[in-house]
Amino acid sequence: MSKSNPANLKYTKDHEWALVEGDIVTVGITDHAQELLTEVVFAELPAIGKKVEQGKQLAAVESVKSVSDVYSPVSGEVVEVNTELEANPGLINQDAFGAGWIAKVKMSNPAELEKLMDVAAYGKVMES
């Protein structure tokens, strides 16, 4: 069963989560997303300094059978990536909301946060 979605995060309809701390946004995929994906065997991380746009590709996570794009919840610049995932992509399965985080983006347009969902709205997306 999915772990419950933390209330302090923002969500996208594509099952990414965003932790907003000042202008730094930590991004990952939700526990529901990792369940759909099954065993993650590879994570393609963005380069530090890469400019990303809201809703555009940030990273990719791959299971044995499939590839899923991870879209950035906000526009900005990648300032840090979770290099632990290079050796241990399974962290995304084990702890999607924690140790399985993917990248940190320094956001350029905080107004974009309005477009993200809170935990209640995301809960409805999961059910649909």
Next chain:
Amino acid sequence: MQKTPLHAKHVALGARMVDFGGWDMPVQYGIITEEHRNTREKAGLFDICHMGELKVEGPEALALLQKAISRELGGMENGQMRLGVLCNEAGGILDDLTVYKLADEKYMVVTNASTKDGDLAQILKVQRDFGFTDAKVVDSSAVLGKLDLQGPVSQAILQPLVADDLRKLKFYHFVETEILGGYAIVSRSGYTGEDGFEIYLARDKIGVLWDKLFEIGAPLGLKPIGLGARDTLRLECAMNLYGHEMDDKVTPLECRYGWVTNLDKDFVGVDALRELKARGLGKKLVGFELVDRGIARNGYDIVAGGQKVGVVTSGTISPTLGKAIGLGYVPPHLAVEGTEIGIQIRDNVVKAQVVKLPFYKRG
């Protein structure tokens, strides 16, 4: 969507089901890499009831199959099987199949699932076109079921169910025997690179056999294995998969099936293949390992010198080797071990190297 007799068992086991050539099949029961390792280290059981079985009988059975299939089938002994391909006139592959010689005038041809109807149509066409009237072709797929039991412990699991001494059964040979009171064919063969068996039994007995094999096998480590691990297992052994390495635009000479293609005999497509061989191949199937991080996938471009030179047909992270491996087509001058190629993965060209096949061989 079509269902095998084991469909309800897969669902009850919690399998993730997918459409595979029109069949609702289990892709995984748990974690694919664990199913993969379980097959290599102990044993795995695969529902292969979706595949097709055609029986070809009569005085002209051999002549018909010789004309339809690339492989030399003369000189087989009863109880022997061979791999071959069915080609169209242009030498393109309609299917790869195994031919079982049951008796002098009796053969069984085992086909892939989605290609079975086309294979049957092609064999009947060859029969009509070349007048092999003294042969009967019967589709037994609806009455026969098939299980693959693969892995080092397979023999210990299967032996209690058959009277024949399985130790004496050689690779790519089979016995006609009795299992659970019914007629069965058991061959020492498979699609995983491990020791193991392909078991054919009446379709209505397959559920009982599945349960019986687990009753005996579960204490020895037998697990049900889905199509996900079936794919990674065959890929480590560089075995072709129809729809990936092969289709009707690919000839057996290009996809490393030269050894099952006897150009000195007469079969449908041989003229085109002889001509192609004389002219020289335009592309060749190779194996590669990724040097940099990434996973190559079916359909990705292979690049060299900044140009697209070919395409990836299969790719994965090998659970046994822990490396990203793949198969794909490149021009012949690049089909040399050690050659560096690039794989276009999204925005990046990831470095790869042509390597010797198979990637994995049982020790």
